[in-house]
Amino acid sequence: MVAVVPANRRIDTTDFTFRPTLHRPRYAAYHGVMPHTPDHVMLAAQPSPTIPSLVTARGLTKRYDGRTVVDHLDLSVEPGECFGLLGPNGAGKTTTLRMMLGLTPPDEGELTVLGEPIPARAREARQRIGVVPQFDTLDPDFTVRENLITYASYFGLKGQALTARVEELLEFASLRGREDVPIQSLSGGMKRRLTLARALINKPDLVVLDEPTTGLDPQARHHIWHRLRDLLSSDTTLIITTHYMEEAERLCDRLAIIDQGRVVACDSPRALIQAHIEPHVVELSGHAAALWLDKLGDLPAGTRLHRVGDIILLYTQDPRPLLERLDAGSLRYLHRPANLEDVFLKVTGHDLRD
Amino acid sequence: MKSDGFVHPSTFILQPSSLPTKQPKPHKPIIHTPNDATSMSPNLRFIHVWRRNLKVWRKILIPSILGNFGEPVLYLLAFGYGFGMLVGDLGEMPYMVFLASGIICSSAMFTASFEGMYSAYTRMDVQHTWSAMLGAPLTVEDIVLGEVAWAATKGLMSAAAILVVATALGLVANAWALLALPVLLLTGFTFGACAMVVTAFSKSYDFFLYYFTLVITPMLLLSGVFFPLEQFPAPVQVLAYLLPLAHTVEVVRPLLTGTIPEQVLLHLAVIAAYGVVGLMIATRFIRKRLIR
Numbered sequence: 001m002v003a004v005v006p007a008n009r010r011i012d013t014t015d016f017t018f019r020p021t022l023h024r025p026r027y028a029a030y031h032g033v034m035p036h037t038p039d040h041v042m043l044a045a046q047p048s049p050t051i052p053s054l055v056t057a058r059g060l061t062k063r064y065d066g067r068t069v070v071d072h073l074d075l076s077v078e079p080g081e082c083f084g085l086l087g088p089n090g091a092g093k094t095t096t097l098r099m100m101l102g103l104t105p106p107d108e109g110e111l112t113v114l115g116e117p118i119p120a121r122a123r124e125a126r127q128r129i130g131v132v133p134q135f136d137t138l139d140p141d142f143t144v145r146e147n148l149i150t151y152a153s154y155f156g157l158k159g160q161a162l163t164a165r166v167e168e169l170l171e172f173a174s175l176r177g178r179e180d181v182p183i184q185s186l187s188g189g190m191k192r193r194l195t196l197a198r199a200l201i202n203k204p205d206l207v208v209l210d211e212p213t214t215g216l217d218p219q220a221r222h223h224i225w226h227r228l229r230d231l232l233s234s235d236t237t238l239i240i241t242t243h244y245m246e247e248a249e250r251l252c253d254r255l256a257i258i259d260q261g262r263v264v265a266c267d268s269p270r271a272l273i274q275a276h277i278e279p280h281v282v283e284l285s286g287h288a289a290a291l292w293l294d295k296l297g298d299l300p301a302g303t304r305l306h307r308v309g310d311i312i313l314l315y316t317q318d319p320r321p322l323l324e325r326l327d328a329g330s331l332r333y334l335h336r337p338a339n340l341e342d343v344f345l346k347v348t349g350h351d352l353r354d
Numbered sequence: 355m356k357s358d359g360f361v362h363p364s365t366f367i368l369q370p371s372s373l374p375t376k377q378p379k380p381h382k383p384i385i386h387t388p389n390d391a392t393s394m395s396p397n398l399r400f401i402h403v404w405r406r407n408l409k410v411w412r413k414i415l416i417p418s419i420l421g422n423f424g425e426p427v428l429y430l431l432a433f434g435y436g437f438g439m440l441v442g443d444l445g446e447m448p449y450m451v452f453l454a455s456g457i458i459c460s461s462a463m464f465t466a467s468f469e470g471m472y473s474a475y476t477r478m479d480v481q482h483t484w485s486a487m488l489g490a491p492l493t494v495e496d497i498v499l500g501e502v503a504w505a506a507t508k509g510l511m512s513a514a515a516i517l518v519v520a521t522a523l524g525l526v527a528n529a530w531a532l533l534a535l536p537v538l539l540l541t542g543f544t545f546g547a548c549a550m551v552v553t554a555f556s557k558s559y560d561f562f563l564y565y566f567t568l569v570i571t572p573m574l575l576l577s578g579v580f581f582p583l584e585q586f587p588a589p590v591q592v593l594a595y596l597l598p599l600a601h602t603v604e605v606v607r608p609l610l611t612g613t614i615p616e617q618v619l620l621h622l623a624v625i626a627a628y629g630v631v632g633l634m635i636a637t638r639f640i641r642k643r644l645i646r
Contacts, residue, residue, distance in 0.1 A: 064646075103488055103645055123491045131489035137482040141410040150409065153402050154490035199489075 052115070054079050054206055054237050055100060060109035062095050062261075069095050071261035072109065077206075082228070082238040084248045084255030086340075088348055092261040093241040094134060097210055100239070101126060114205060127155065130199030134210035134241075136191055138183045138198070145170070145179040148198055155202045165201060172227065173197035189220025196227060207231060209240045213247060225250060245341040259348040269340050276346055277338035278304065280319040282326070284312040284333050292329050300325070308345060315342070399492055403500020404507070406483075407473075411508075422512035426461040427519050430454055433580070444582060447611060454520040455607040456579035458513045458534070459541065463599055466509035466542035467570060470549025471562045474501050478553065484644065494641040502546040502633055509542020510535065520610070527612030534609045537622070541602045544625050547632030554639035578603045598628045 055077035062070040070092040077083040085093045098104035100113050102122020111118040116125040139147050148166045152158070157165075170176055173193035183191060192212065199207055212228070213221040228238060228251055242248050248255050249269045256266040265272055284293070289312055299305060299314070300321035306313045316322055319335060326333050411418055430453060438449035477483035484497050514535060520526050552565045576590060577583070577599035583591055594600040601621035608615040615621070 101489065105645065123493055126489065127491040133485065133489060135482065137486035137489070139406075139483055139486065140481055141413065146409070150406055151486065151490060153405065154487055154492050156399075156402075156491075 053077060053112075054114060055083075055239065056110075056112045057096075057100075058110045060096070060099060060111055061107050062092070062099065062104060063107050069261050070099070070106070073258070073261065073263060075256060075263065075266075077237060077239055078254075079205075079237055080232070080235050081253040082232055082240060082251050084252035085239065085241040085258055086243065086245075086248050086255050086344060087241075087258035088243065091258045091348075093258055094210055095261075096258070097208055097239070097241060100208060101129065101131060127202065128205045130202065130204035130207040132195050132199045132207065132209040132212050134214070136195065138191060138194060140183060143180050143182055144175055144186070144194055147183060147194060148201060151198045152201045157202065162201075165203075169197040169200060172200070172230075174223070187220075189216050189223065192216060192220065192224060193227070196224065200231075204236065206237045206239065209238065211241055211243070213242070213244065221247075245339065245344060249340045257344060257347050264347045265343065272343045273338050273340060277342045278302075278315040278317050279338055280316050280335065281338050281342060282314040282316070282319060282322055282333050282335050284314070284326075284331065285310055286332075288331060289333075292326075292331050296325065306345065313342070313345075399496040400500035400503060402492065403487065403497050404503045407501070407504040408507075419515070422461070422465055422508065423515040423519075426457050426464075426512065426516050430457050430516065430519070450523075451525050451611060452582075452607070453580065454516075454523075454525040455610040456603060458516050458520065458538065458610070459577075459599065459602045459606050460574055460579045461516055462509035462513040462538045462541045462602070463545045463570070463574070465512040466505040466545040467549045467566075469505035469508045470501065470546040471553050471556075471565070472559060474505070474550060475553050475556055475559065475562075477501075478640075478644075479556075488644065494644055495637055498550060498633065498637045498640055502543060502550055502629075502636070505546025505549065506539050506542035509545065510539040513538040513542075517610075526610050530612065531610045534606045537602060537605050537609075537625075540622065540625055540629065541598070544598050544629035544632065547629045547636055550636035550640065551632050554636050554643060573597050573599045576600070578607075595624075598625045601625050 053076040055075065057073055057075040060070055060073040060075075061068065069090075073092070073096060075083075075096075085096060087093050095104055099106050099111060100118065102119035102125065105119050113122075113125045114128050116122070118125060139150060142150055145166060148169060149162065152162050152166070170179055173190075173196065175190060175194060175197070178186070178190070183194065186194065196209075196212070199209075209228075213224050216224065225247070228240075232238060232251075238251070240247075240251060252269060254266065254268050255272070256263045257272070258264065265276065267275065290310075293312060300316070302317055303322055304315040306315070314322060315338070323335065430450075434450040434453050438453070441449040443449065444452050487497055488494070517526065517531065517534070521531070549565075552562060556562065573594075574580075576586070576594040577597065578594070579599070583594055583600060586594070601624045605615045605618055605621045
């Protein structure tokens with residue numbers, strides 16, 4: 001039996017048991033049990049009127065040289081959730097984050113972050129936000145510890161409380177023993193952890209992460225994910241951009257898929273899979289598969305076909321007729337449950353994006 | 355190396371509230387009052403930027419001082435002794451004394467200009483230091499003002515270093531020379547601000563050569579640093595007085611040679627005007643470059 005996971009875990013703050021965990025949807029998927037979400041869960045995905053949102057964007061628009069990068073975007077991020085912005089390159093994810101920080105003035109629309117109107121009071125909002133930028137902005141003139149202390153000074157933080165905070169964060173980032181090394185000698189994963197630690201120096205209510213694990217090896221990524229889950233369990237709200245589906249599926253309570261500056265879908269990962277994709281996926285690839293498909297003529301009723309490059313994806317409610325024919329053709333195939341990537345490909349189209 | 359107190363990542367908990375508890379978590383208030391985060395008055399936040407640069411400078415103190423100090427002192431000695439023999443005295447003033455006050459002024463100009471161009475550009479475009487600051491509660495105004503204040507500080511430090519050498523060589527008349535220091539700080543501020551205007555438009559380091567070749571070097575030659583302005587035809591003198599360095603020299607040279615400078619307020623007003631207008635233009639275009 002699959003546990004029912006409300007899409008927005010902050011709706012009922014007195015119920016402490018329903019925190020969606022990393023493994024639950026995947027566990028269900030691996031065991032061939034397709035998650036079925038009751039209607040009330042879909043309703044619960046609506047923002048509660050009693051808890052003010054941490055971020056509210058209405059009709060947010062940004063144009064560069066007549067090209068619309070963010071196109072009347074509506075979003076709300078609720079306290080305590082991990083909200084994902086997913087989209088192909090150039091979809092407007094980073095621009096959206098920059099607008100939230102007041103670093104890109106919107107051409108149209110309204111934006112409120114932590115109760116502050118943006119960009120009018122962006123500086124005040126940033127006092128309570130942690131930022132993990134996409135590219136390394138650590139200070140190469142300083143050691144690990146000096147980086148934390150100097151960054152803290154930008155917030156006006158100093159003294160004993162800061163010293164304690166720095167020690168805490170060195171521990172958090174597993175950088176003990178490397179406090180006094182120049183940052184050039186850190187690995188990519190360590191730099192990323194230091195950047196995350198730096199973002200937490202002001203005990204932020206909201207942490208904004210732009211592709212936090214891009215370019216990291218699997219161990220380093222898992223370490224970052226672990227730290228992000230630690231943050232979520234300490235009630236910090238996260239907004240994360242990524243184009244890694246498994247990252248979004250593991251971390252995000254809700255996510256918005258953005259394409260060409262618009263939100264094309266927004267819900268919990270499970271609800272999105274449920275709403276957009278048939279539960280069973282059969283993947284075929286290569287020349288033999290194409291030939292088999294040509295010879296087959298009609299697909300079994302209710303089967304939807306999509307091609308991505310040389311991969312053929314077949315989506316269906318009932319895989320049995322399809323699998324029988326595949327077995328008869330002794331073709332290699334992969335039968336798997338639908339996942340977020342299927343949703344992503346469906347709602348953003350299958351073309352290559354640059 | 356792990357210290358004895360090392361906590362394995364899997365057991366580490368950032369805040370006590372993340373400990374498993376049966377109690378429902380109290381909802382974090384949305385409206386937040388800054389507690390440990392001091393809300394500094396807005397016109398002083400630039401000090402954070404200034405102090406960051408000071409911290410870096412202290413780490414590379416020896417090469418910094420040699421750079422700011424060594425070259426102008428070499429010029430002073432070589433030109434002063436070599437050239438001074440040929441020139442003799444300028445009116446009542448030995449050439450060496452004349453030159454020392456000029457080089458002190460030009461050194462403030464050069465040091466502040468370098469800082470506002472090469473170093474500031476590195477922090478803007480190469481090291482992304484400013485971009486990190488903009489993720490924190492600092493604004494473009496804070497950053498530009500902090501950088502210009504730092505350029506002014508470095509200009510003052512290098513001018514002061516040469517002043518010490520000039521005093522040791524007996525080229526400074528009396529303690530009134532200390533009054534030159536605030537004028538040199540203002541000069542550093544002005545050239546730092548003008549350099550930041552150039553930085554705002556730069557696509558690479560190469561761009562700075564235009565400014566040095568077309569603006570700084572002509573100004574250096576025209577402003578009475580190496581030889582008296584009166585040598586030039588009147589239109590050139592007018593041009594020189596339209597630029598800030600000649601005004602610095604007009605105030606600083608008398609202070610170092612024990613006479614009273616004339617029209618001090620006018621000279622200071624011209625220097626300050628370049629500084630303030632430069633700061634405003636630099637802020638505007640750096641904002642346009644970073645906030646987009």
